[in-house]
Amino acid sequence: MExxxxxxxxxxxxxxxxxxxxxxxxxxxxxxxxxMVERLLIGLLADGHVLLEGVPGLAKTMAxxxxxxxxxxxxxxxxxxxxxxxxxxxxxxxxxxxxxKFSVKKGPVFANLILADEINRSPAKVQSALLxxxxxRQVTISDETFTLPSPFxxxxxxxxxxxxxxxxxxxxxxxxxxxxxxxxxxxxxEELEIMRRMTGLNIPNAKPVVTPKEIExxxxxxxxxxxxxxxxxxxxDIVFATRNPEQFGLExxxxxxxxxxxxxASIYLSMAARAHAFLKRRGYVTPEDVRSIGLDVLRHxxxxxxxxxxxxxxxxxxxxxxxxxxEVP
Amino acid sequence: MDYYCKRCFYSLVVxxxxxxxxxxxxxxxxxxxxxxxxxxxSGISLSAQVNTKQVPFNRTxxxxxxxxxxxxxxRYQVHQFDNPILNNLEIIANSSANKVSNxxxxxxxxxxxxxxxxxxxxxxxxxxxxxxxxxDLDTDTEYSLTTNRIEVKVIDSLxxxxxxxxxxxxxLFVVLAGACIVVFRRLQQRKEEQIRRAREEAEKAIPLEExxxxxxxxxxxxQDPNLDIGVSFSTLSRFLRHFLQEKFNVxxxxxxxxxxxxxxxxxxxxxxxxxxxxxxxxxxxxxKFSGSHAExxxxxxxYGLIESNLHKSLRGEVVIKNNEQNDSKNID
Numbered sequence: 001m002e003x004x005x006x007x008x009x010x011x012x013x014x015x016x017x018x019x020x021x022x023x024x025x026x027x028x029x030x031x032x033x034x035x036m037v038e039r040l041l042i043g044l045l046a047d048g049h050v051l052l053e054g055v056p057g058l059a060k061t062m063a064x065x066x067x068x069x070x071x072x073x074x075x076x077x078x079x080x081x082x083x084x085x086x087x088x089x090x091x092x093x094x095x096x097x098x099x100x101k102f103s104v105k106k107g108p109v110f111a112n113l114i115l116a117d118e119i120n121r122s123p124a125k126v127q128s129a130l131l132x133x134x135x136x137r138q139v140t141i142s143d144e145t146f147t148l149p150s151p152f153x154x155x156x157x158x159x160x161x162x163x164x165x166x167x168x169x170x171x172x173x174x175x176x177x178x179x180x181x182x183x184x185x186x187x188x189x190e191e192l193e194i195m196r197r198m199t200g201l202n203i204p205n206a207k208p209v210v211t212p213k214e215i216e217x218x219x220x221x222x223x224x225x226x227x228x229x230x231x232x233x234x235x236x237d238i239v240f241a242t243r244n245p246e247q248f249g250l251e252x253x254x255x256x257x258x259x260x261x262x263x264x265a266s267i268y269l270s271m272a273a274r275a276h277a278f279l280k281r282r283g284y285v286t287p288e289d290v291r292s293i294g295l296d297v298l299r300h301x302x303x304x305x306x307x308x309x310x311x312x313x314x315x316x317x318x319x320x321x322x323x324x325x326x327e328v329p
Numbered sequence: 330m331d332y333y334c335k336r337c338f339y340s341l342v343v344x345x346x347x348x349x350x351x352x353x354x355x356x357x358x359x360x361x362x363x364x365x366x367x368x369x370x371s372g373i374s375l376s377a378q379v380n381t382k383q384v385p386f387n388r389t390x391x392x393x394x395x396x397x398x399x400x401x402x403x404r405y406q407v408h409q410f411d412n413p414i415l416n417n418l419e420i421i422a423n424s425s426a427n428k429v430s431n432x433x434x435x436x437x438x439x440x441x442x443x444x445x446x447x448x449x450x451x452x453x454x455x456x457x458x459x460x461x462x463x464x465d466l467d468t469d470t471e472y473s474l475t476t477n478r479i480e481v482k483v484i485d486s487l488x489x490x491x492x493x494x495x496x497x498x499x500x501l502f503v504v505l506a507g508a509c510i511v512v513f514r515r516l517q518q519r520k521e522e523q524i525r526r527a528r529e530e531a532e533k534a535i536p537l538e539e540x541x542x543x544x545x546x547x548x549x550x551x552q553d554p555n556l557d558i559g560v561s562f563s564t565l566s567r568f569l570r571h572f573l574q575e576k577f578n579v580x581x582x583x584x585x586x587x588x589x590x591x592x593x594x595x596x597x598x599x600x601x602x603x604x605x606x607x608x609x610x611x612x613x614x615x616x617k618f619s620g621s622h623a624e625x626x627x628x629x630x631x632y633g634l635i636e637s638n639l640h641k642s643l644r645g646e647v648v649i650k651n652n653e654q655n656d657s658k659n660i661d
Contacts, residue, residue: 284619
C-alpha cells in the first residue's frame with residue numbers, strides 16, 4: 001500500500017502548530033525539564049497516563065499544573081492521603097432533604113487533567129478506584145455509569161525515597177500508566193534561573209494558549225502517523241527481548257528478569273513512538289522515536305529478580321541493555 | 330583432526346612397544362642349563378650343571394655336582410671336597426645324596442651334591458671348576474676329576490607375587506600417553522593459530538575501505554533492471570552502519586541515526602564527512618520508514634555518496650580534527 005507521506009506531513013505541520021506555543025508558555029514557568037514536559041505531551045496525545053517519580057522539589061506538581069493551565073481544560077488536583085476514600089475521588093450519592101431524593105455528587109476525577117499527587121500515600125482501594133477509571137474511562141456511582149470527559153489524562157506523582165507509610169502501587173496497576181518518568185535534578189544554570197525566577201516579585205504564570213479542540217485534532221493525527229512493519233518488528237523485538245533475553249544474545253539478563261514487559265508495552269510503545277514522531281513533526285516513526293521513548297514505556301514493566309536486586313541492577317539498567325543490543329532496522 | 334588422531338595412535342603404539350619390551354625383559358627366564366662333564370679312564374664321570382644360564386637377581390640358582398660310575402658300588406671312595414669357589418654368588422643351602430640304580434642288568438652308583446646359590450649383584454657371576462679326589466679301592470690308586478668354569482648372568486629382579494610396581498609402570502604409561510596427547514594437541518593448536526594469524530594478516534593487508542568498496546558493488550547492482558529500490562536503501566543503510574562500526578568503533582548497528590551522528594561528532598571527525606553520513610542515513614530512514622515511494626535517482630545519489638566517502642576515507646581524507654590539531658602542534 002502506497003502511503004501518502006506528504007499529506008500526513010502537511011497535516012502534522014498544521015495540527016502541531018500549538019506545540020511551540022505550549023512549550024513556550026510552559027517554559028515561562030518551568031525552567032528546563034524539557035524531557036518531562038515533552039513526555040507529558042506525549043501522554044496527552046497518545047491517550048496514556050503518566051506516572052512521575054522523583055524526589056520532592058523537582059517541579060513535578062508545578063509542571064502538571066502549568067500544563068493544565070496552558071490548555072483550557074478542567075484540572076483537578078487530588079492530594080492522596082492515607083484517609084482518602086474512593087468516594088472522595090469518584091463521587092457519591094448525597095441525600096437532599098429539600099427534595100427527599102439522592103443526587104449524584106461527582107468527584108474530582110471528572111476533569112480533563114487529574115493530578116494524583118503522591119499516589120502511593122493512599123490505600124489500595126483508593127488507588128484501585130482511580131486506576132479503574134483510568135482504564136475504563138467511566139465511573140459508576142450507585143447504579144449510574146458516567147463517562148469521563150475527553151481528553152482524560154491522569155498524571156500521578158510519587159516519591160521514591162519516603163517509603164514509610166506508603167502503599168506501593170502493585171505491578172498490575174503500574175502497568176496501566178503508559179509512561180513512568182524518572183525526574184532528575186536540573187543543571188546548574190537551570191537551578192540559577194529557577195532561583196532567580198521564583199524569588200522575584202512577579203512569579204510568572206502560564207496563560208491558556210491551547211484549546212482542547214486542538215488537542216483532540218492532534219490526537220487524531222497521531223493515530224495517522226505511519227509506522228512501518230520494520231519498526232513494528234523492532235518494537236516487538238524489544239518487548240520480546242525483555243521476556244526471552246537469551247534469544248536476542250542477552251543470556252546474562254536471563255536470571256535478572258522475573259517478568260518481561262506485557263503486550264500492553266508493545267501497544268503503548270507504538271502509540272508513544274507515534275506521538276514522539278508527531279512532536280518532531282514527522283509523519284512516520286523512526287527507530288529514533290522508539291528508542292527515545294522506550295525507557296519511559298518499559299522501565300516499570302520489567303520486573304527484576306531477587307538476584308538482580310542483590311546485585312543492585314534495576315529494571316532501567318536492563319531496559320537500557322536491551323535497547324543497546326537490539327539492532328535497529 | 331585425522332592427522333591429529335593418527336599422530337596420537339602412532340605415539341601410543343610406540344609407547345606400548347616400549348613398555349612391552351620392558352615387561353618382557355623382566356619376565357625373561359631361560360630354561361637352558363649348563364652341564365660340564367668329565368669322564369675318567371676308569372669309567373667314573375663327574376658333571377657339574379646349573380639349571381639356568383641367566384638368573385634374576387631376586388631368584389636362586391641350583392648347582393648340581395654329580396659323580397656316576399657303573400659296577401661295584403664300593404669300588405671308589407670319594408674324598409671330602411671343598412665347596413665350589415664362587416664369584417658374585419653365595420651358597421645359601423647345600424645337600425648331598427647317594428643313589429643306586431639298575432641299568433641293563435648292571436648297577437649304577439650315583440653321588441649328588443647340590444648347592445643353592447644366591448646372586449650378589451647384577452652382571453656376570455662364575456662358578457670355578459670343582460676338583461674331586463677319589464681312590465680306586467681295587468687298585469688302591471688315587472685319582473682326581475675337575476669340571477670346567479661355569480658362567481651365569483645375573484639379570485634384573487622379577488616382580489614378586491603381590492608386587493604393585495606394575496601399577497607404577499601403568500601410571501607412568503598413562504602419564505606419558507597423556508603428555509603425548511597434550512603435546513600433540515598444543516602443536517596442533519599452534520599450527521591452527523599460525524594459519525589463523527596468517528589469514529588475518531592477509532586480510533589486514535587489504536584496506537578496510539577497499540574491502541567495503543568491493544562489497545558495495547556486490548550488495549547493490551545499480552544496473553540490475555529488477556532492483557528493488559526500497560530494499561536497496563535498507564541494504565545501503567545497513568552496509569554503511571557496518572562500515573562505521575568497524576572503522577570508527579561506534580555502535581552504529583544498534584544506534585539510531587541521531588545517535589550515530591552524535592557519536593561521530595564526539596570523535597571529532599570532520600564536519601563534511603559527518604554531514605554526508607547524516608544525509609545518507611536520514612534519506613535511507615525516510616525511504617525505509619515513511620512508506621513513501623523511492624526514486625532510483627535518489628538511490629544512485631546515495632550510492633554515489635557512500636562510494637565517494639569510502640574513497641575519501643581510503644585516501645586518508647577523512648581526518649579526525651584532534652589529529653589535525655596535534656599534527657599542526659607538532660609542526661609548530
